[in-house]
Amino acid sequence: MSVETSTRDVELPSDLVSRIEKLMRAKYEKRPSKVSTGAFIAELIRSSLEKEQAKEMYPQALEEYSVDSQRVYIKDSQRDVVAELYFKDGSDLYCNYDSSKNCVHVGFAMSIPAVQQLQYERKKGN
Numbered sequence: 001m002s003v004e005t006s007t008r009d010v011e012l013p014s015d016l017v018s019r020i021e022k023l024m025r026a027k028y029e030k031r032p033s034k035v036s037t038g039a040f041i042a043e044l045i046r047s048s049l050e051k052e053q054a055k056e057m058y059p060q061a062l063e064e065y066s067v068d069s070q071r072v073y074i075k076d077s078q079r080d081v082v083a084e085l086y087f088k089d090g091s092d093l094y095c096n097y098d099s100s101k102n103c104v105h106v107g108f109a110m111s112i113p114a115v116q117q118l119q120y121e122r123k124k125g126n
């Protein structure tokens, strides 16, 4: 992590700070080094800021359209379609558009945290 040269105070909702502290405990439980909450939050924000800036600057071919417990919809600007994916054989995602479990839409969907959570829950439920 980089050393901050100067800082500014910002207010965050306390429930959000609690969630962040919980994540920090899970992540650094087995490590001796101490990371300050501020430095940890700065790193989280930096990484999501980079993603948001990239979205603004470069046209994104694939976007999350909607996610529910049964289906995931991925907007594909290159092909001008919204691909419909659903869970098949437990936790595998199947793309109706490509008739495949291995297309770009499935790969992209698996990077979405809400989809990762659904897959995890489905694997546990087996």
Ligand SMILES: [Zn+2]
Pocket: 083, 095, 096, 097, 098, 099, 100, 103, 104, 105, 106
């Ligand atoms: Zn597909």
